[in-house]
Amino acid sequence: MFNKSAVIVAAMALAQLAAAGLNAFIEPTTAQVIEAGKPFEITWKADGGKTVTITLRKGDSKNLDTLEDIARQVENTGKLPWTPAGDLEKGADYALQIKDDETGEINYTGLFSVNSNVEASPDKPKSTTVESTSTTSSSASVPTLITSVVAGKNGTSTTITKPSPTGNNSTTTAKPSPVNESGAESLVRSPIALFLAVAGAALYLQ
Numbered sequence: 001m002f003n004k005s006a007v008i009v010a011a012m013a014l015a016q017l018a019a020a021g022l023n024a025f026i027e028p029t030t031a032q033v034i035e036a037g038k039p040f041e042i043t044w045k046a047d048g049g050k051t052v053t054i055t056l057r058k059g060d061s062k063n064l065d066t067l068e069d070i071a072r073q074v075e076n077t078g079k080l081p082w083t084p085a086g087d088l089e090k091g092a093d094y095a096l097q098i099k100d101d102e103t104g105e106i107n108y109t110g111l112f113s114v115n116s117n118v119e120a121s122p123d124k125p126k127s128t129t130v131e132s133t134s135t136t137s138s139s140a141s142v143p144t145l146i147t148s149v150v151a152g153k154n155g156t157s158t159t160i161t162k163p164s165p166t167g168n169n170s171t172t173t174a175k176p177s178p179v180n181e182s183g184a185e186s187l188v189r190s191p192i193a194l195f196l197a198v199a200g201a202a203l204y205l206q
Helices: 004-018 178-189 192-206
Strands: 025-027 033-035 040-046 050-058 063-075 079-082 092-101 107-110 112-115 144-152 155-165
Touching: 063 092, 107 192
Parallel strands: 033 112
Antiparallel strands: 025 040, 040 079, 050 063, 050 092, 092 107, 092 112, 144 155
8 A cells, every 4th residue: 555655755746747847837826816907917837839829719629629729829938917807707727728839838827716707608509490381272263163153034044154252172063043943834834924024025026
Protein backbone atom coordinates (compact mmCIF):
# COMPACT_ATOMS: atom_id res chain seq x y z
CA MET A 1 0.00 0.00 0.00
CA PHE A 2 1.14 3.53 -0.76
CA ASN A 3 1.75 5.78 2.20
CA LYS A 4 0.53 9.39 2.33
CA SER A 5 3.94 10.87 1.60
CA ALA A 6 4.23 8.85 -1.64
CA VAL A 7 0.81 10.09 -2.78
CA ILE A 8 1.79 13.69 -2.05
CA VAL A 9 5.06 13.32 -3.97
CA ALA A 10 3.20 11.82 -6.96
CA ALA A 11 0.67 14.68 -6.95
CA MET A 12 3.46 17.27 -6.86
CA ALA A 13 5.19 15.54 -9.76
CA LEU A 14 2.00 15.62 -11.83
CA ALA A 15 1.52 19.32 -11.06
CA GLN A 16 5.07 20.05 -12.20
CA LEU A 17 4.49 18.16 -15.45
CA ALA A 18 1.26 20.10 -16.06
CA ALA A 19 3.07 23.41 -15.53
CA ALA A 20 5.98 22.41 -17.75
CA GLY A 21 4.18 23.40 -20.96
CA LEU A 22 4.74 26.76 -22.64
CA ASN A 23 2.81 29.77 -21.35
CA ALA A 24 1.33 27.95 -18.36
CA PHE A 25 -1.53 29.89 -16.73
CA ILE A 26 -1.17 31.43 -13.30
CA GLU A 27 -4.69 32.86 -12.99
CA PRO A 28 -7.46 31.96 -13.11
CA THR A 29 -6.73 28.91 -11.01
CA THR A 30 -8.81 25.76 -10.89
CA ALA A 31 -12.19 26.37 -9.20
CA GLN A 32 -11.56 30.12 -8.95
CA VAL A 33 -14.72 32.25 -9.18
CA ILE A 34 -14.78 35.17 -11.64
CA GLU A 35 -17.57 37.75 -11.66
CA ALA A 36 -19.29 38.35 -15.00
CA GLY A 37 -19.13 41.97 -16.10
CA LYS A 38 -16.22 42.85 -13.81
CA PRO A 39 -12.56 43.38 -14.83
CA PHE A 40 -10.16 40.51 -14.26
CA GLU A 41 -6.48 40.09 -15.15
CA ILE A 42 -5.41 36.87 -16.85
CA THR A 43 -1.81 35.94 -16.05
CA TRP A 44 0.53 33.26 -17.35
CA LYS A 45 4.21 32.40 -17.66
CA ALA A 46 5.38 34.18 -20.81
CA ASP A 47 8.02 31.66 -21.81
CA GLY A 48 6.88 31.02 -25.37
CA GLY A 49 6.97 32.98 -28.61
CA LYS A 50 6.35 36.65 -29.24
CA THR A 51 2.55 36.47 -29.59
CA VAL A 52 -0.26 34.30 -28.22
CA THR A 53 -3.99 33.80 -28.78
CA ILE A 54 -6.28 33.33 -25.79
CA THR A 55 -9.69 31.67 -26.16
CA LEU A 56 -12.62 31.24 -23.77
CA ARG A 57 -14.04 27.74 -23.74
CA LYS A 58 -16.78 25.92 -21.84
CA GLY A 59 -18.10 22.44 -21.19
CA ASP A 60 -16.74 19.03 -20.34
CA SER A 61 -12.98 19.12 -19.77
CA LYS A 62 -12.55 16.41 -22.42
CA ASN A 63 -14.85 18.11 -24.95
CA LEU A 64 -14.76 21.89 -24.55
CA ASP A 65 -16.87 24.18 -26.70
CA THR A 66 -15.30 27.37 -28.06
CA LEU A 67 -17.15 30.53 -27.01
CA GLU A 68 -14.90 33.35 -28.26
CA ASP A 69 -11.34 34.51 -28.84
CA ILE A 70 -10.54 36.93 -26.04
CA ALA A 71 -7.37 38.11 -27.77
CA ARG A 72 -5.70 37.16 -31.06
CA GLN A 73 -1.95 37.34 -31.61
CA VAL A 74 -1.36 39.71 -28.70
CA GLU A 75 2.11 40.36 -27.35
CA ASN A 76 3.24 37.62 -25.01
CA THR A 77 3.68 39.75 -21.90
CA GLY A 78 2.22 37.24 -19.44
CA LYS A 79 -0.85 39.28 -18.57
CA LEU A 80 -4.04 40.46 -20.21
CA PRO A 81 -6.92 42.51 -18.77
CA TRP A 82 -10.28 40.85 -19.41
CA THR A 83 -13.86 41.71 -18.53
CA PRO A 84 -16.12 38.67 -18.91
CA ALA A 85 -19.36 39.53 -20.73
CA GLY A 86 -22.27 40.27 -18.44
CA ASP A 87 -24.51 37.82 -20.30
CA LEU A 88 -22.29 34.79 -19.70
CA GLU A 89 -24.25 31.97 -18.15
CA LYS A 90 -23.55 31.07 -14.56
CA GLY A 91 -21.46 27.90 -14.40
CA ALA A 92 -18.41 26.07 -13.11
CA ASP A 93 -17.27 24.61 -16.43
CA TYR A 94 -15.28 27.45 -18.00
CA ALA A 95 -11.65 27.26 -19.13
CA LEU A 96 -9.08 29.41 -20.93
CA GLN A 97 -6.91 28.18 -23.76
CA ILE A 98 -3.63 29.82 -24.74
CA LYS A 99 -1.95 29.09 -28.05
CA ASP A 100 1.64 30.02 -28.84
CA ASP A 101 1.41 31.55 -32.30
CA GLU A 102 4.99 30.57 -33.24
CA THR A 103 5.06 26.95 -32.14
CA GLY A 104 1.31 26.19 -32.17
CA GLU A 105 1.59 24.67 -28.67
CA ILE A 106 -1.61 24.89 -26.61
CA ASN A 107 -2.07 25.08 -22.85
CA TYR A 108 -5.16 25.30 -20.65
CA THR A 109 -6.35 26.46 -17.26
CA GLY A 110 -8.27 24.11 -15.03
CA LEU A 111 -12.03 24.55 -14.98
CA PHE A 112 -13.08 27.72 -13.17
CA SER A 113 -16.45 29.31 -12.30
CA VAL A 114 -18.24 32.36 -13.63
CA ASN A 115 -20.72 33.98 -11.26
CA SER A 116 -23.56 35.57 -13.19
CA ASN A 117 -27.21 36.54 -12.88
CA VAL A 118 -27.88 34.60 -16.07
CA GLU A 119 -28.90 31.08 -15.18
CA ALA A 120 -27.90 28.28 -17.51
CA SER A 121 -30.84 27.28 -19.70
CA PRO A 122 -31.71 23.56 -19.73
CA ASP A 123 -31.17 21.70 -22.94
CA LYS A 124 -34.34 21.56 -25.01
CA PRO A 125 -35.17 18.78 -27.48
CA LYS A 126 -35.15 19.82 -31.10
CA SER A 127 -38.55 20.36 -32.56
CA THR A 128 -39.46 19.06 -35.98
CA THR A 129 -41.91 20.99 -38.13
CA VAL A 130 -43.87 18.88 -40.55
CA GLU A 131 -45.56 20.74 -43.36
CA SER A 132 -48.99 19.37 -44.15
CA THR A 133 -50.46 19.58 -47.64
CA SER A 134 -54.18 19.41 -48.21
CA THR A 135 -55.46 17.97 -51.50
CA THR A 136 -58.82 18.93 -52.94
CA SER A 137 -60.48 16.39 -55.18
CA SER A 138 -60.79 17.65 -58.72
CA SER A 139 -64.14 15.90 -59.05
CA ALA A 140 -65.74 18.59 -56.89
CA SER A 141 -65.21 21.16 -59.65
CA VAL A 142 -66.86 19.03 -62.35
CA PRO A 143 -70.59 19.86 -62.64
CA THR A 144 -73.02 16.98 -62.32
CA LEU A 145 -75.65 16.57 -65.00
CA ILE A 146 -79.28 16.55 -63.90
CA THR A 147 -81.85 14.92 -66.12
CA SER A 148 -85.47 16.10 -65.92
CA VAL A 149 -88.62 15.18 -67.83
CA VAL A 150 -91.02 17.99 -68.76
CA ALA A 151 -94.54 17.25 -70.03
CA GLY A 152 -95.32 18.84 -73.41
CA LYS A 153 -98.33 19.19 -75.67
CA ASN A 154 -100.52 16.19 -76.52
CA GLY A 155 -99.12 14.23 -73.57
CA THR A 156 -95.54 14.12 -74.98
CA SER A 157 -92.54 14.41 -72.71
CA THR A 158 -89.22 16.20 -73.23
CA THR A 159 -85.92 15.14 -71.59
CA ILE A 160 -83.63 18.02 -70.55
CA THR A 161 -80.04 17.55 -69.30
CA LYS A 162 -78.27 20.46 -67.57
CA PRO A 163 -75.36 21.02 -65.12
CA SER A 164 -76.12 20.89 -61.42
CA PRO A 165 -75.86 24.35 -59.76
CA THR A 166 -74.35 22.81 -56.63
CA GLY A 167 -71.65 20.80 -58.38
CA ASN A 168 -72.17 17.73 -56.18
CA ASN A 169 -71.86 14.16 -57.35
CA SER A 170 -75.54 13.21 -57.01
CA THR A 171 -77.80 12.77 -60.04
CA THR A 172 -81.44 13.72 -59.73
CA THR A 173 -84.04 12.50 -62.23
CA ALA A 174 -87.31 14.41 -62.24
CA LYS A 175 -90.36 12.24 -62.77
CA PRO A 176 -93.21 13.36 -65.08
CA SER A 177 -95.69 15.53 -63.27
CA PRO A 178 -98.63 13.52 -61.93
CA VAL A 179 -100.83 16.53 -62.79
CA ASN A 180 -100.31 15.95 -66.53
CA GLU A 181 -101.18 12.27 -66.20
CA SER A 182 -104.42 12.99 -64.35
CA GLY A 183 -105.35 15.66 -66.98
CA ALA A 184 -105.06 13.13 -69.83
CA GLU A 185 -107.18 10.67 -67.93
CA SER A 186 -109.85 13.36 -67.37
CA LEU A 187 -110.08 14.05 -71.15
CA VAL A 188 -110.90 10.39 -71.79
CA ARG A 189 -113.37 10.10 -68.93
CA SER A 190 -115.33 13.35 -69.74
CA PRO A 191 -117.17 13.37 -73.15
CA ILE A 192 -117.74 17.11 -73.01
CA ALA A 193 -114.08 17.77 -72.38
CA LEU A 194 -113.15 15.38 -75.20
CA PHE A 195 -115.53 17.17 -77.60
CA LEU A 196 -114.10 20.56 -76.71
CA ALA A 197 -110.59 19.26 -77.21
CA VAL A 198 -111.43 17.85 -80.68
CA ALA A 199 -113.17 21.09 -81.70
CA GLY A 200 -110.24 23.14 -80.54
CA ALA A 201 -107.85 20.97 -82.48
CA ALA A 202 -109.98 21.36 -85.68
CA LEU A 203 -109.99 25.13 -85.34
CA TYR A 204 -106.22 25.08 -84.74
CA LEU A 205 -105.66 23.04 -87.93
CA GLN A 206 -107.75 25.41 -90.05
